[in-house]
Amino acid sequence: RKEVEQDPGPFNVPEGATVAFNCTYSNSASQSFFWYRQDCRKEPKLLMSVYSSGNEDGRFTAQLNRASQYISLLIRDSKLSDSATYLCVVNIDTGRRALTFGSGTRLQVQP
Amino acid sequence: DAGITQSPRHKVTETGTPVTLRCHQTENHRYMYWYRQDPGHGLRLIHYSYGVKDTDKGEVSDGYSVSRSKTEDFLLTLESATSSQTSVYFCAITEGNYGYTFGSGTRLTVV
Numbered sequence: 001r002k003e004v005e006q007d008p009g010p011f012n013v014p015e016g017a018t019v020a021f022n023c024t025y026s027n028s029a030s031q032s033f034f035w036y037r038q039d040c041r042k043e044p045k046l047l048m049s050v051y052s053s054g055n056e057d058g059r060f061t062a063q064l065n066r067a068s069q070y071i072s073l074l075i076r077d078s079k080l081s082d083s084a085t086y087l088c089v090v091n092i093d094t095g096r097r098a099l100t101f102g103s104g105t106r107l108q109v110q111p
Numbered sequence: 112d113a114g115i116t117q118s119p120r121h122k123v124t125e126t127g128t129p130v131t132l133r134c135h136q137t138e139n140h141r142y143m144y145w146y147r148q149d150p151g152h153g154l155r156l157i158h159y160s161y162g163v164k165d166t167d168k169g170e171v172s173d174g175y176s177v178s179r180s181k182t183e184d185f186l187l188t189l190e191s192a193t194s195s196q197t198s199v200y201f202c203a204i205t206e207g208n209y210g211y212t213f214g215s216g217t218r219l220t221v222v
Contacts, residue, residue: 004153034210042215042216043201043213043214043215043216044154044201044211044213045213046210046211046212049210087153087154097142097161097205098144098156098159098169099211100156101146101153101154101155102153103151103152103153104153
């Protein structure tokens with residue numbers, strides 16, 4: 001079983017739609033959580049950290065459910081520029097600060 | 112963005128030859144990482160460093176070695192390249208807040 005699991009998609013949505021991605025993690029000792037965005041043939045870039053109380057950054061909302069060990073990302077009013085792969089990321093081993101990545105969920109926003 | 116560069120950006124090499132990839136940072140960050148990214152697997156940790164001359168193995172370290180003789184440089188060596196090492200290699204840095212900054216990646220093809 002993978003330590004971080006995501007639905008690979010693709011999620012095909014029209015512009016303006018709201019779309020949600022979920023991610024589950026297997027290690028209950030996980031400490032930190034993130035969403036990264038990766039455009040085709042580019043490096044991943046930090047989209048947002050995920051806090052226990054939930055957090056929002058513009059059109060993006062992240063939630064963490066420690067009891068069920070899942071993380072979510074909600075994108076409202078989707079833009080064409082949101083088309084990318086979204087990586088769910090967990091810090092399982094705080095000693096070495098190494099992150100564990102999900103395989104990503106691909107989003108395609110269509111005009 | 113943090114100053115992090117990878118070289119070369121692209122390389123084609125023959126099976127059995129040694130290959131060295133370079134990661135260079137100008138941010139004086141303590142932690143540096145090498146990941147590989149393959150379809151269906153996401154990013155997987157090869158090796159990491161937590162200081163000059165301090166390195167450790169990640170989950171897919173077989174066939175790879177690393178060196179860090181200066182804070183700014185982290186070298187990844189494929190001792191004898193194999194076709195299974197064809198991949199995209201990303202270097203990443205962090206300092207304290209667990210969020211990574213990635214280099215632009217190296218696309219390596221072993222023929």
